[in-house]
Amino acid sequence: MNNIFAIAGIVIKELYRRKDAYVLFILTALICLVMGSVNIFNDDKIVRYLKEICLLLIWLCSLVIAIATTARQIPMERENRTLFPLLAKPLTRTQLLLGKFVGCWIACGLALLCFYTFFGVLAASREHHWPLVNYLQAAGLHWVMLGVVIAFTLLGSLIFAAPSSNATIGFVLVAFILVLGRHLNKVAIHLPEPRRSLLYTLDYIIPHLEFFDVRDLIIHDWPPLAWRVCGLATLYATAYAGAFLLAACLIFRRKALN
C-alpha cells in the first residue's frame, strides 16, 4: 500500500504542477460566473437552466481531466524513460498501475470538490438555500463514475500505442454510453435476431455510466436518493473498475518494456 500511495502522490503532484486542471477550473468558473450574473426577463426560474448548463460544464471538464490525465500516465512514463529507474526499485508492475489509478482518481476527486464547491456557492447565492445532501450524493456518484472511466482508460493506455488515440476512444465510448446507454434495451426490442441478442449483450456488458448522472437532484431540487441505492451504485462501479484494473494488470505484467 505504501508504494501505491507513493505513486499516487506523484500523480497528484504532477497534475497540480502542470496546471492543466487550473485552466479548466478557471474556464468553468468564468462561464459559471458570467451565467450566474445573468437575469433574463427577471425570471428566477432561469436559475434552473443555468444550473443545468453549469453542471454539464462540470461533467465535461471532469471527464477531460480524468481521461486526459489517465491516458498519458503509462505512455509518458515509457516515452520519458522514467519508467525504468522506477521499476528498478522493489516495486511490482501491479503496484505501479494501482498507484496510477489511485492518483488519478484522487486528483479527479479534488478537482470535483473544487468544481462542486464553487458551483454550490454560486447556486446558493441565487437560490438562498443549499441542499447539501443532494450535492454530496451527486458529487459522490460522479466521483465513483470517474473511477470506472479512469480504470478503462488505464487499460486502454496499455492496448493503444498513442495517448491521443486512447483518449479519443475513451471520450467516444463515454459519450456513447452516457447518451445512448439507457436506450440500448429499448432499441433491442425492435430488432430481429441476431442483432437483438448482440445489442442485449452489449447492454449487459458496458458499464452504464448514465446511472451515476444524478444532476437532476440538484437542478430540480428532488429528494435525495436512498443511501442504499448510492451504496449499490458504488458497488456496481467498484466491480467494473476492478475488472478493468485486473485486465490491465494481467496485460502489463508480461509486457516487454524495451
Added chain:
Amino acid sequence: MIKTQNLRVEFNVREPVKSVKVAVVGLNLHVQQGEVFGFLGPNGAGKTTTMNVLLGFNNATSGDAWLFGENVRDPIARQRIGYLPELTYYYKFLTVEELLRFYARIFKIPRAETARRIDAVLKLVELEHARKRLIKTYSKGMQQRVGLAQALINDPDLLILDEPTSGLDPVGRMKVRQIIQRLRDEGKTVFFSSHELGEVETICDRVAIMHQGELKVEGRVSELAQKHQCNLEQLFLKVIGY
C-alpha cells in the same frame, strides 16, 4: 551477487521480414560480492538486454537470472540494488529532493534516515545547491548526477550502471570513477557497462566481453592481459573480429 544460467533472450522482429532476433545466447555470468565488474561489448552485443533482464524490464526466453540469490522476477531482488540507466530522465516537475524522498519511500526507508541519506547523496554528487530547483531546470551533467543520487539513495550493495560516463565531461567522468572506487572500498559490488576501455582497465577487477549475444571472454583484467599479451582495447578488438 549476480548469476545467470543459460540466459537466452529472443525478440520478435516484424520488419522487414517477420523473424526472431536472438539478443543473448546461453549467457552464464557470475559476479562476486565486492568486485567492480566491467560488462563490455560493441553496440548491439546484448549488454543492455542482459541488464534489462536482470532488472526485470524484459523476460528471458529461457534460462534464469538471480540477484542476491533471488530470482530477478521477484521485486525483493531489487531491494538492495541501485540502477543508473544510460539515458537519465526523471520527473521534471519534481525537485531532486522530492524525487529522492519518493524513491526512499519505495525502499521503505524511515523518514529520519531518509533525510540523512538525502543530505549525504546530494553532497556526494554535488547537488546540494540545487536541491529545491525543479529537475527540468538542470543541465545534462546535473541530470546525470541526479541519476547517480537516486541510484545511491538506498545505500545499495549492488550498483548496476549502464554507461555511467556517457555524455559527461572529463571532470564528470573523474567524479564517477571516484564514486565507483569509493563504493568498492566500502565493499559494494559494481556492475557496469561502458565503451571507455581505458577507464574500465583502470577500475575494474574483472571484465566480460560480449559479442553478438555471446559471452566471448571473461576474467580478471590483469590475467587477461597476461594471457593474451595485449591491453584491454586490443583484446576487445580481437574478440569482435578486428
